[in-house]
Amino acid sequence: REPGRVGEAVPQEIPPDPPLLPSTLSLPSSHPSLPVAGGDTGWADSEVDSSCAGQPIHLWQFLKELLLKPHNYGRFIRWLNKIEDSAQVARLWGIRKNRPAMNYDKLSRSIRQYYKKGIIRKPDISQRLVYQFVHPV
DNA sequence: GAAAAGGAATTCC
């Protein structure tokens, strides 16, 4: 009864501490815009279809429908994820790469190397801790 | 003050 706000998906919570090694960190390449912290967040597909038996649809349901089909509506509305805890993300990356001295300064430098390669870029309206995967051609 | 942006040197596979 308290759906996340649309436009920015705020991860509910970050795994406390466990040095988990998600070997298959699925980066939704289908999403046009997102940061490095990925995964579905916020509202699970609890009441996906908005057909609550003739009840008039709620706005938030409608918005979710659009968000669910980025292929159709991604140009108009889409989830935007952002890095919430840069230090933690860097720490996880350091664990994955066995680089204990990793930090966000270095991680972000590596991300910036992607700019000229056209893999990741900064969104048109640059925001802190927000990057954008470039659509593959 | 933390994040962004790069240049440059170094390290790793």
Added chain:
DNA sequence: GGAATTCCTTTTC
């Protein structure tokens, strides 16, 4: 050799 790391300075938010 390429990707990533390390280190650094300057600029922006």
